[in-house]
Amino acid sequence: MFFFGSLLYTAVLIINAIAILSEDRFLARIGWGNTQVDPGFGAAYDSTSVKAKTINLIASVRTVMRIPLIAINTIIIVYELILG
Secondary structure (H helix, E strand, C coil), X not given: CHHHHHHHHHHHHHHHHHHCCCHHHHHCCCCCCCCCCCCXXXXXXXXXXXXXXXXXXXXXXXXXXXXXXXXXXHHHHHHHHHHC
């Protein structure tokens, strides 16, 4: 049972870390920004690479999990305050 609680805390912390990454300050500087240069001369954007999938995952987590993370973090804080 202790393993499940630790696994839950770890997952929430990782999702929090992904959700607060700033695209302008951090991701764009290392070349992982969501605004990629359009390929020229009719070439298609490579959406099958690991980097493209990771960028898409980060953008999705930031979009979808923003409101639920507020509730989840509040529940965890109240739980820790009450049951220590």
